[in-house]
Amino acid sequence: MMSRGPAANDGLHLVPFRGLRYVPERVGSLAAVTSPPYDVVVRPDGLHHLESADPHNIVRLILPQAVTAGTRHRKAAVTLDRWLAEGVLAPDPEPALYVYEQSGDGILQRGIIGALELSTPAEGIVLPHEDVMPHVVEDRAALMRTTAANLEPLLLTYRGNGNGTAEVIERTVHREPLLATTTEDGFHHRLWAITDPGDLATVSTGLAEHQALIADGHHRWATYLRLREEHAQPSPWNYGLVLLIDTARYPLRVRAIHRLLNRLPVGDALAALGDSFRVRRVEGTLPAAMEALAAATSDGNAFLLAGDGTFHLVDHPDPELLARTVPADRPEAWRTLDATVLHATLLDHLWHIPDDPEEISYIHDTEAAVAQAQRRGGTAVLMHPVREEVVRDLARQGVTMPRKSTSFGPKPATGLVLRSLALD
Structure with missing residues (x-):
């Protein structure tokens, strides 16, 4: 894991990681193993539908089913270890940032997935805008602690200024993707790896000029911060998996x-x-x-x-x-x-x-x-829904909205790339 240098700006610090990805030959289809974020899979019939889509659907990791919480989390860890041992999931050969594209329903969204250095709200780098529920944070923390993995990226937004980060993204999407799939909601997903040192440096420098707003994943961000406090620094727990979207180029939809x-x-x-x-x-x-x-x-x-x-x-x-x-x-x-x-x-x-x-x-x-x-x-x-400008303005003032006030989207599909802290 890269560390922050002495000359780094007081902005976003996104670093490459060795992504864990499904091996296409070992699953029915990439679409069949993906899922919406854990908090969108709210209905038992929706959970059953995903579990039935493929025996390796990611929902078995993010929402494992068992009688007690402790058993659920251990079941997820055992399942993750088994899938790694069986070659269902495998790490990419070298650390990378990932360009992620979603398109559908009149939307084109592109951003970068990476491991983001954590910061508190007081530091003003990553801005939450909603309160969280302690029991949800406790559940997510137990799951991450037991699996030692970030199983799905948070969705963060920033307002870009046309610097080199955007140029790297737009150039990358003309290459052959690592994966391409269409999920049952009709959205098309593509993923590319950025490993060139020059491109990585360009992205790092560009993002260091910005702060970000948490669009989706407040409970997981609070979980990241809690787990960071449990581990001596520096460590892989000082970083969390995120998707960063430049909403100046790719506006999100805000729903209630x-x-x-x-x-x-x-x-x-x-x-x-x-x-x-x-x-x-x-x-x-x-x-x-x-x-x-x-x-x-x-x-x-x-x-x-x-x-x-x-x-x-x-x-x-x-x-x-x-x-x-x-x-x-x-x-x-x-x-x-x-x-x-x-x-x-x-x-x-x-x-x-x-x-x-x-x-x-x-x-x-x-x-x-x-x-x-x-x-x-x-x-x-x-x-x-609330307008994004209102959300961002309140976040900059350090004022959090009542929990579950907004839903930014489209949200990233869960299961396309995971982060194992054991690999960092």
Whole structure:
């Protein structure tokens, strides 16, 4: 593992690593062994679908199934060791940075995967924008600790300035890729290795001028920092696997993450609002209801409640109620976030629901949130996304948003390249 030199800038320090990759001849197909990030695979049927796609699907490492947490993590470590011994996974011959491309649904995204030197929020190099849940960090830390591996890259963004990093990426994608596959969502994925010393130096110098925003992976970043503290420095644990995207060239989509209130029926949720919000029933399909939600957010906080076969638009909160329930010691941009009002005013004050996994599920897919609410007799609270500029501005102020406030995408496919700390 390369170390930071004395003349390094106080910016991103991305270093090559020997990527672990599936051996194509040992699996049914590369598409069949990939998965969305662990926190997107939320439904048991989705997990079963991935496990059934190929006996070596990466979900068996990132979401191993067993009765206890300790058994799950040990099972993942044993599985990883077995796949390495059997040649299902194999390390690349030399350290590299990897150019990663995704395309589909009108999006072209290119970035660089590497091992990023860790930094705390106070250092201002990598900026988180969301709070994290301690139990999730503990689970991810136990998995990483047991497997001694970074199994999936975090998604980080930076605002490039047209320096040599972009030129290296654009030149690299004209070569033959290490791998190319199309996943079942229709996205095409390609991966290239950068091993030329001159190109590596160019990328390193260019990235050292920038800070990054965590777009996806706050819990895994918090996990990286926790595990770094457990190991003497320097060590491979001082670095974590990331994908860096220059959003000046390749903008991401920002989507909302919806809430499923597992034990609160829609009728009870509406009754508890009283006169605190304006409530209107929205007729028609889910897409039409989401359009109504988007229109309502231009006038302030708005939410769409679903789960009993109907849609209700909830907006125009009582200003006095907001003044009483939303903390006043944060910037106005934070105080007016939908997620802030949802958690401080609705969940805490009106619905009295603790932010506990048994009470609240976080679901990225709109249709899945509604379907699960109907199945469980609960309430789906559908959200409108926050603009990236708001997220970045708050992060630069050191202000974190309520957890699961945003979903940046497209997210990198899990399983295309892994990092074993034993190899660094």
